[in-house]
Amino acid sequence: MNAAYWLPVIFAGLMGLAMLVYVVLDGFDLGVGLLLPLADDAGKDRMVASIGPFWDANETWLVLGAGLLLVAFPMAHGVVFGALYIPVLLMLVGLILRGVAFDFRVKARDPHRPWWNAIFALGSLLASLAQGVMLGRYLTGFAEGVLPWLFALLVGAGLSAAYALLGACWLIMKTDGRLQARAIGWARHSVAGAALAVLLVTGVTPLVNPAIAAKWFALPQLFLLLPLPLGTVALFALQLIILPRLARRQAVGNDRYCWLPFAATVGIVLLAFWGLAYSVFPQVVIGRMDIWQAASDPEALWIILWGALLVLPCIIAYTAFAYRVFWGKADSLSYQ
């Protein structure tokens, strides 16, 4: 085993980690954005307050993920984002709109506030849909035609439902009272959508991509893979049990285990991500390029690896610290 073999493997792992952390962290705040139009004005303020201290840092994980693809697999960065030119553009427009609306909505004139709220929600929706479409296009190896595009749109809708679920569960954990009750309702609705999405994506992926099908249904790997769907089913079942019970208890002012739906959703995301990573690895552009073909020179990867090994633990530590500081129920934000 030489460095030229395992450095790209390590970087594929780091990139996967960055994308996973991004999907969980920005997933919940994009989800809160998706749900914003459903709340009343006080609820809207509280929802935004619950993600206020975090969203800048959450989005940095996307920069890290895309940045690692750029610096570690430059050949793939050009191919992937060249093929995804339009969905990437739409995602960026969405992210820009929601990011600025977030700050503008509290600072602009009062009559403009509903507009910024709408832009916040629309930007979140655009970014979520576009990210799903990117994933869907990626999984088909950027195949042209009606069917692959339908699949991509389906993944877009599915990922949006998953983000909405993450967002709702985040709100269950971070708020109380009326908003929390409503968030439980939103979670109960989006859980069905997310489950349907996971089911459809899992079912359709091997159909649109025979290479992935071959990887899934080969023996004995099939048995090693089985815990993924079984675990996912178990976590969805847990959601279906816990959410109604939480709704009943919440109504009488008891929200113990309010963190459980969020934890279960993160578990679902982890399993789905693991399944995707297993399906794709060691390809970086499906059917065209593996990680070794796309990788930078080992000399560059070494330098970055040392930096990452040194700095990533610090990043994780101070990110955890920031979440610790804002632990518990979100209060209204003020700059003082």
Add this chain to the structure above:
Amino acid sequence: MELDALALARSQFAANISFHILFPSINIALAWVLLFFKLRYLRTGRQAWMDAYGFWVKIFALSFALGVVSGVTMSFQFGTNWPGYMQTVGNIAGPLLAYEILTAFFLEAGFLGIMLFGRPRVSERVHTFATLLVAFGNSLSAFWIIALNSWMQTPAGFVMKDGRAHVSDWLQVIFNPSMPYRLTHMLLASGLTVAFLLAGLSAYRQLKGDRSAGNGAALKTGVRLAALLIPLQILVGDAHGLNTMEHQPAKLAAIEGVWHTERGAPLLLFALPNADTQRNDYAVGIPHLASLIIKHDPDGEIRGLNEFAQHPPVAKVFWSFRVMVGVGVLMLLTAWFGAWQLRRDRPAARLDRRLLCWLVGMTFAGWVATLAGWYVTEIGRQPWLVTGVLTTAQAAGQATTSMVAGSLLTYLALYAGLLLAYVSVLFHLAKKAAGQADAAVVLQEVQV
């Protein structure tokens, strides 16, 4: 690749990076100014400093958000529009970009939440420390990206093998010949941008009837900071020019509009550089002054564009430079006159109305000068993307003309809208703060 798509891709990159640089140029220095306000508050215990902090941290949050989202765009641009860039110099650009993300982006974003909203939840010391780390992260980010940009201007510490650059000495790569000058020039530019923003918005609040101590403190800080930094910036700019003469003589010839090598070159105040006739039309200049400034000798020889097989477009570089220097001169006059008006702790409240109006007019002077300066250095590097290694045309990707045109129009519309919203929200916040300060004063008077 056809020329149109290349021109479009360049326009798109220019639009994105121009929009992006507006916000870091505020954030880098504003973070330090906020730390200054906080430390002054801790030292003196005067609420005025904390009021100034409370107002300007909002501006910081807004600018930071715009910086983050426009920066995310940048990380996708390199690969989509300029794939040849990473293929050729990825061994250098990759690690520098990775270190910027890992050491700087996360640091600033990670502690931003605590800096903005955490004061009720953490000790005063932790909050001050978070502010310090955000400021440090912002400047560190400037360090990495300017190291990379300077390397593209004046590459060093590498060898070419099979068409790819390989690092031979990282210290030479990072501290390449133009890097110290460009970094200092940019950090000072950020300081001046913020100084005039502070002065301009505070002057606007004062014109709207705000006599609060917090606003006065911010106004004084802005004017004095500008008066302090502008002479430094002129010195550093001069040194940077000498550095450009040594390492990028074609850029310098374009800046000065010297078509043919000449001794005792005049400093052109006005001219229309004409690429067809290779001379300047309607030139008005001060004899020998360019030679005196650049060579520190009135009869010094300046190499002309005729000596370079490839050179940048002259008129754009020539005029961008004059805009930058012109704004710099206005800054100098404004800052020193303002500082003189505020000498020996004269209260800001007694400033003349006309001066206040002028300061409001100069609010975004820093943006104009910074953009113009970046146009000088970036257009001045053309046709190279990495001087002597890779041309911009070689690095361009396969995206079709219609696609790039579509994305460019989308970005332009979005950026125009956001810029309008940003500027109007800034003044709206200032007006609102002025109204509140006014009400507070009235309330005090009633109570008395």
